[in-house]
Amino acid sequence: MTIHAVITGSQAIAAETLAIDHVSKEFDVAGQRVRALADINLTVAEGEFVSIVGASGCGKSTLLRLILGLDTHYQGEIRVEGRRVECPGLDRSIVFQEHRLLPWLSVEANVAAALRKSPLGASQKRALVAEHLELVGLDQFAKAYPAQLSGGMAQRVAIARALVTRPKFLLLDEPLGALDALTRLRLQDELRRIVRQEGATAILVTHDVDEAVYLGDRVVIMHPHPGRIATILPVKGASHDRSDPSFIRLRDEVLSWLGVPRAGGASVEIREKAAKQTASLN
Amino acid sequence: MTIHAVITGSQAIAAETLAIDHVSKEFDVAGQRVRALADINLTVAEGEFVSIVGASGCGKSTLLRLILGLDTHYQGEIRVEGRRVECPGLDRSIVFQEHRLLPWLSVEANVAAALRKSPLGASQKRALVAEHLELVGLDQFAKAYPAQLSGGMAQRVAIARALVTRPKFLLLDEPLGALDALTRLRLQDELRRIVRQEGATAILVTHDVDEAVYLGDRVVIMHPHPGRIATILPVKGASHDRSDPSFIRLRDEVLSWLGVPRAGGASVEIREKAAKQTASLN
Amino acid sequence: MSWLHADAPHGHIGAPAESAGRKGNIGRNIGPAAGAVGLGLIVPLALLAAWTLSALADWLPEQILPPPWVVYDTLRDGIQDGSLLSSTVTSLRRVAEGFAAGALAGLTLGVLIGLSKTLRQFVDPLFLALSQVPTLGWLPIMVLFVGLDESLKVVVIGWSAFIPVVLNTAQGVREVPQAYAELGRVLSFSPWSKLTTIVLPSAVPSIFTGLREGLANSWQTLVAVELIASFEGLGYLMAYGRQLFQLELVLAAMIVVGAIGLLIHGSLTLIEHRLQRWQSEIKR
Amino acid sequence: ETLLRIGYPGTGLDDRPFGYGDYIAIGHVKQLVEAEFKDQPDVKVTWTFFRGAGPALNESLAAGQLDFAAGLGDLPAIVGRSRGLATEFLASAGSHDPLYLAVPPNSSIHSVEDLRDHKVAQFRGTNLQIATDRVLEAHGLSEKNIRFVSLDSNAATAALVSGNVDASFGGSEYLDLAKHGVVKIIYSTKNDNPTLGRNSGLYVTADFEKAHPDYTAKVVEAFVKAAHFGADEANRQDVFEIWAKSGLPAESFATDFKDERLAHRLSPVVDDYIVARYKDQAERAKAYGLIKKDVDIDSWFNTKYLKQALTDQKLEHYWPTFDAKGQKLTDGEVEQTRAATN
Amino acid sequence: MSTIIADNPRREETARPWWPRLEHIPAAARPFILPVLLLILWELLSHAGVANPVFFPTLEQIVERGIKEAEEGNLIGNFLASLQRDLLGFIAGSAIGTALGLVIGFSRLLRRLLGPILLVHRQIALFAWVPLISMWFGGGETGKLVFIALAAFQPALVNSWQGVANIPRSYRELSEVLTYGWFDYVAMIAIPGALPSVFTGLHSALIYAWTATVGAELLLNIAPGLGGRMNEGQQLFHMDLLFLCLFLLGLVGVLFNLLAAALERRLVRWRIQ
Numbered sequence A, B: 001m002t003i004h005a006v007i008t009g010s011q012a013i014a015a016e017t018l019a020i021d022h023v024s025k026e027f028d029v030a031g032q033r034v035r036a037l038a039d040i041n042l043t044v045a046e047g048e049f050v051s052i053v054g055a056s057g058c059g060k061s062t063l064l065r066l067i068l069g070l071d072t073h074y075q076g077e078i079r080v081e082g083r084r085v086e087c088p089g090l091d092r093s094i095v096f097q098e099h100r101l102l103p104w105l106s107v108e109a110n111v112a113a114a115l116r117k118s119p120l121g122a123s124q125k126r127a128l129v130a131e132h133l134e135l136v137g138l139d140q141f142a143k144a145y146p147a148q149l150s151g152g153m154a155q156r157v158a159i160a161r162a163l164v165t166r167p168k169f170l171l172l173d174e175p176l177g178a179l180d181a182l183t184r185l186r187l188q189d190e191l192r193r194i195v196r197q198e199g200a201t202a203i204l205v206t207h208d209v210d211e212a213v214y215l216g217d218r219v220v221i222m223h224p225h226p227g228r229i230a231t232i233l234p235v236k237g238a239s240h241d242r243s244d245p246s247f248i249r250l251r252d253e254v255l256s257w258l259g260v261p262r263a264g265g266a267s268v269e270i271r272e273k274a275a276k277q278t279a280s281l282n
Numbered sequence C: 001m002s003w004l005h006a007d008a009p010h011g012h013i014g015a016p017a018e019s020a021g022r023k024g025n026i027g028r029n030i031g032p033a034a035g036a037v038g039l040g041l042i043v044p045l046a047l048l049a050a051w052t053l054s055a056l057a058d059w060l061p062e063q064i065l066p067p068p069w070v071v072y073d074t075l076r077d078g079i080q081d082g083s084l085l086s087s088t089v090t091s092l093r094r095v096a097e098g099f100a101a102g103a104l105a106g107l108t109l110g111v112l113i114g115l116s117k118t119l120r121q122f123v124d125p126l127f128l129a130l131s132q133v134p135t136l137g138w139l140p141i142m143v144l145f146v147g148l149d150e151s152l153k154v155v156v157i158g159w160s161a162f163i164p165v166v167l168n169t170a171q172g173v174r175e176v177p178q179a180y181a182e183l184g185r186v187l188s189f190s191p192w193s194k195l196t197t198i199v200l201p202s203a204v205p206s207i208f209t210g211l212r213e214g215l216a217n218s219w220q221t222l223v224a225v226e227l228i229a230s231f232e233g234l235g236y237l238m239a240y241g242r243q244l245f246q247l248e249l250v251l252a253a254m255i256v257v258g259a260i261g262l263l264i265h266g267s268l269t270l271i272e273h274r275l276q277r278w279q280s281e282i283k284r
Numbered sequence D: 001e002t003l004l005r006i007g008y009p010g011t012g013l014d015d016r017p018f019g020y021g022d023y024i025a026i027g028h029v030k031q032l033v034e035a036e037f038k039d040q041p042d043v044k045v046t047w048t049f050f051r052g053a054g055p056a057l058n059e060s061l062a063a064g065q066l067d068f069a070a071g072l073g074d075l076p077a078i079v080g081r082s083r084g085l086a087t088e089f090l091a092s093a094g095s096h097d098p099l100y101l102a103v104p105p106n107s108s109i110h111s112v113e114d115l116r117d118h119k120v121a122q123f124r125g126t127n128l129q130i131a132t133d134r135v136l137e138a139h140g141l142s143e144k145n146i147r148f149v150s151l152d153s154n155a156a157t158a159a160l161v162s163g164n165v166d167a168s169f170g171g172s173e174y175l176d177l178a179k180h181g182v183v184k185i186i187y188s189t190k191n192d193n194p195t196l197g198r199n200s201g202l203y204v205t206a207d208f209e210k211a212h213p214d215y216t217a218k219v220v221e222a223f224v225k226a227a228h229f230g231a232d233e234a235n236r237q238d239v240f241e242i243w244a245k246s247g248l249p250a251e252s253f254a255t256d257f258k259d260e261r262l263a264h265r266l267s268p269v270v271d272d273y274i275v276a277r278y279k280d281q282a283e284r285a286k287a288y289g290l291i292k293k294d295v296d297i298d299s300w301f302n303t304k305y306l307k308q309a310l311t312d313q314k315l316e317h318y319w320p321t322f323d324a325k326g327q328k329l330t331d332g333e334v335e336q337t338r339a340a341t342n
Numbered sequence E: 001m002s003t004i005i006a007d008n009p010r011r012e013e014t015a016r017p018w019w020p021r022l023e024h025i026p027a028a029a030r031p032f033i034l035p036v037l038l039l040i041l042w043e044l045l046s047h048a049g050v051a052n053p054v055f056f057p058t059l060e061q062i063v064e065r066g067i068k069e070a071e072e073g074n075l076i077g078n079f080l081a082s083l084q085r086d087l088l089g090f091i092a093g094s095a096i097g098t099a100l101g102l103v104i105g106f107s108r109l110l111r112r113l114l115g116p117i118l119l120v121h122r123q124i125a126l127f128a129w130v131p132l133i134s135m136w137f138g139g140g141e142t143g144k145l146v147f148i149a150l151a152a153f154q155p156a157l158v159n160s161w162q163g164v165a166n167i168p169r170s171y172r173e174l175s176e177v178l179t180y181g182w183f184d185y186v187a188m189i190a191i192p193g194a195l196p197s198v199f200t201g202l203h204s205a206l207i208y209a210w211t212a213t214v215g216a217e218l219l220l221n222i223a224p225g226l227g228g229r230m231n232e233g234q235q236l237f238h239m240d241l242l243f244l245c246l247f248l249l250g251l252v253g254v255l256f257n258l259l260a261a262a263l264e265r266r267l268v269r270w271r272i273q
């Protein structure tokens, strides 16, 4: 179960499957050009699980959108298996922070919605849907509507929908951000199990440093203004046990890259931030 | 700054200020009586910071509502300084999970709203409001509307509102639950600083075990069906450093009381839970 | 002119009570987009051109569609000799009186039955049943009861404004989020504080939906009542134009009716924006 | 199948589809038009009664929903023509039709002059309007001195009875009410200037006339038969009974026609009086601002069908004729007829 | 959430009012109290002769009139004629309105082209169209149907337009991610997403059409229908007939409401938690 453990460096040419190559992205905001991403370079190997952390607005979602092919106006190149990404494809799936289930479709139909464009036959599709609902433990809720589910259940359906097409890439944009801490702990384990089981390559954007370290093979730390990669920390096969000192050490390292001191006294910094926001507000 | 550190046991009679005495609470749900709280006993000493953790639905919010006096239909007794709680009073404040700022009032007016019933003069009130906005670092945003604030800022306003009446008790119902992980880390530090500074007695409900351990003098662990206290763990003066092994050990202990294994493999349990939910759904 | 943009309609056009609620302002924030008004002029201008062309080429008989310049002349003459103006003033006065009476009564009843479940249980069924009768249905009986004079207009217009105001106000007040109501208790608010600080502000969008609908109804009803029985006002002008086959008079009156409608719509939107600054100032 | 659509400006009591006071109503009840086409099953005759009277009938004409306007009053017809409605005047359908001024029994209004500043019901746009205006003018008043509420005849009656208006100008509808003391008639044009009454006509749309001259001829034939029947004093009671289908009692027609021969009003003949009346109305309509364009009356009148029908039925000299001032020019054969004694 | 202001039980006990305590009347009886009181008052007034008997028929008279009308089948026939007219106009108007609303909701270009003129159109009071419509389509059945259809058109248009316009942008992104084409987007997202709003529109359209039916029957030429009967009632002072008509009008309103609610509940099941 450690197919991914071989790749640890930041540039693994052998099994390279996704390459982000000198990517920059600008937005027009109120007539001004704002750099959202500046010279992003990252290669991801097959089966690897990459976590991305960074302050709000540092361009994490933007990067995922580019990988998906939702937006093709950028400098540089993003290649999937050597070919430039031109548009969304069923080889790349995403789980959004807010599940985005279609409220008018049953759980089953929501998952099946991802297979609408697949060439499979109806019975095969049905089987796939059932299989993936089982994978996320919701086979009993196939007929329920999203409104009848708890937040955690809905997020599991979203994960099933993302996986049902058997994508090469699973992009996760703060998939567990809206859940409570305990549910989140549980779903993290599930997510890891499922991704392994499907053998997908995963890119996880999160605000939760524990989560990034717990799930990732590598943790990409981004800094804002403009969005750029500050560093990439390998988690190594090391410890995925949250209580292990090596885990704690790595987590603290990530936190310090993000500017969070080990304990207490963040208020000065917050004061500064607040003052800055005032300036931009008025 | 350790007025609270003297009390560590679960029954400290000397400075006892809040007593929850054999409290049980039932709800009528679809004609059936459902026990939400069963025989809760807890005494809190002046200046103490008590964390409560427990799965969703174990009655944490219900307990806070009873302490507030929002609901007086229960068995047992809740006493504040020896007198039975009959109705809400300005000696007890609460910060809700979703800030509950009134969107049509400015930040300033929201905080001032808590002083409606106070006998103070207008200028004193104004001073108090300004002081508390400064306390939470938002004096520059006095005139802003809640919609113009970020989640973290809004939650800080809610804290200011809860504190402006200088309550004896500060009840915190997952006050940081809606925030992203990094913001949460920052606000935890602020919360601790502020509560200490005001010298209030605090009861914090949270889903986040790290948070409970980080902030609490004691951690109350509740179990559901019916909601009851499973155990109360003293944090002791020990370590409030998240990376300290003693912290990690305590956290892991709390987690295991909550049924979260140290790493991976939660899925069986989730399966069971899902199956149970199905039964209640159909 | 931001209220002129048409990227998103308001949902208040007779939206039934259950769904009215907070709907009124959903789409408003979909930006006006600079070119929208320009593009929007194409169709009206094309229609005007077709109309002119048809008049020049005599495609349609004059009694079906008088030429635009005749309508223009009628408008101008009506303004110059004061007849159009005085009709407009009369109509506006009627709407103002009827609407003010209906809306005030509606707000009061709406707040009362919104606040008290007990009262609601008593009043709701009767009120709902009565409100199901189309306003015009009351007209024949009202003519007999209150006659043809001004009081008829005020009563009927008032009633037509009353219904949506009551329904929406009651709904808005009733649906004050539990969370805010609880907050009021936690802060030990007096009933008055609760009403002014929590209940009414939170019901504002709903109340506005009601007022909007009420005003639109008033305006509708005014025209109908004036068409049926009156000797002045814009509706009367139309009826007169109709009787004497003067379509240009009808069209001129329609233009005034539309312009006033637009004005009312615009000012309501502005007022609503102002009252809900806290909502429109979301700029992050 | 050809539809032959006849419109009639008015209804009976509570909107029932019957007219009264003219020979058109007789033709309708006796189904004389239908009889004319009984050998042509593919021709279907339909009748529409307009509560909104002439103006409403005009709307239907404009929308192309009618072929014949039977009994259309002078003013609405002139208004229609001034706005380009292509119709042809086939025959007179009524003239010398008097106006009554009704007020509540306890009213302080005793004369036309007293109307000043009062609220009066008037059916605008119908032939009542100019007739009323002329009465006012003759008594030193104008529209401006009076607050007119535009109400149709039925509504006006109700409004008068319920005290919603102070007075109302109208026709025989008020006679029965007066008899029962519900209203009081304080003035009538009957003994006033003979040019003060109302007039109405039989019209065909130009399109229909062009497409179906034969049918047009038959319709005129039928209505001349109706007029013939209606003008005969021997049928006096029958005529009133026919009109009573409208819901008004026969007696009120008796009152209406007291001291007046039926033929005085029930005549299809287009004489100098008729031509002069329409020309005068057209001028006044223009003067009052009711129409904006001049209306040419002469080219509007197409009496060839009428002449043919009168010839066919040997009725060329049956009706009396009048000069422009309303003085009798020639006596008619009809004046020999006597009411049946019963 | 019943009462926000008066939710303090103790306060109520201290201030004991002199009037009978409303809270003591059982909830099940409450809806009937006012109507029954009203009817009793009516009976008393009409029998005591306090009110003008012409204007205030007794309830028995109204019932008698109802029975008579029912036996003659006259009023029922008029009622059905109105209903038929209403439904025809409603179907035509709301179908066109909904279709146009959806199309405009989808197409930014159409929205910009037609938006302003539709906005202006909406500000012209419905009844202001009566003279024009009667001139263009006559006062007969066609004119009435056009008028009723126009009444149904606006709410159907506005709400379906809004329904499409308010579909969250995030769903469009989702459809892109799922590589949906235009048709897939419409079928899977736009239509079902707009459905609740479309329903709101149809519901309003139903109500508006019914108002317009009455208006058309009062303002345009006579035809079989309730409007004509109401005219008759007014002109002959047959108050019993007028009240019967009012009752029928209200009844239809209530039925339409129930029908719309039931239909909506069935078709938009997913909204129910």
Ligand SMILES: Nc1ncnc2c1ncn2[C@@H]1O[C@H](COP(=O)(O)OP(=O)(O)OP(=O)(O)O)[C@@H](O)[C@H]1O
Binding pocket: A027, A028, A029, A036, A054, A055, A056, A057, A058, A059, A060, A061, A062, A063, A227
């Ligand atoms: N469509 C857009 N138009 C203009 N600016 C945009 C757009 N999308 C994103 N941005 C800007 O690009 C920057 C990066 O945005 P992005 O959403 O990728 O951040 P993020 O890292 O995902 O933040 P968060 O953690 O809050 O989700 C931000 O400054 C944002 O304002």
Ligand SMILES: Nc1ncnc2c1ncn2[C@@H]1O[C@H](COP(=O)(O)OP(=O)(O)OP(=O)(O)O)[C@@H](O)[C@H]1O
Binding pocket: B027, B028, B029, B036, B054, B055, B056, B057, B058, B059, B060, B061, B062, B063, B227
């Ligand atoms: N007003 C109510 N009526 C009926 N049941 C209620 C009510 N309030 C709470 N309950 C029930 O009481 C139990 C405890 O609810 P409570 O909200 O206190 O849980 P909690 O521990 O705060 O959960 P969470 O972590 O999700 O906030 C739940 O089973 C809930 O369904």
Ligand SMILES: [Mg+2]
Binding pocket: A060, A061, A062, A173
């Ligand atoms: Mg993001």
Ligand SMILES: [Mg+2]
Binding pocket: B060, B061, B062, B173
């Ligand atoms: Mg809770």
Ligand SMILES: O=S(=O)([O-])[O-]
Binding pocket: D009, D010, D052, D053, D054, D055, D071, D072, D073, D074, D075, D076, D125, D126, D127, D128, D200
């Ligand atoms: O045709 S009339 O309107 O004048 O009766």
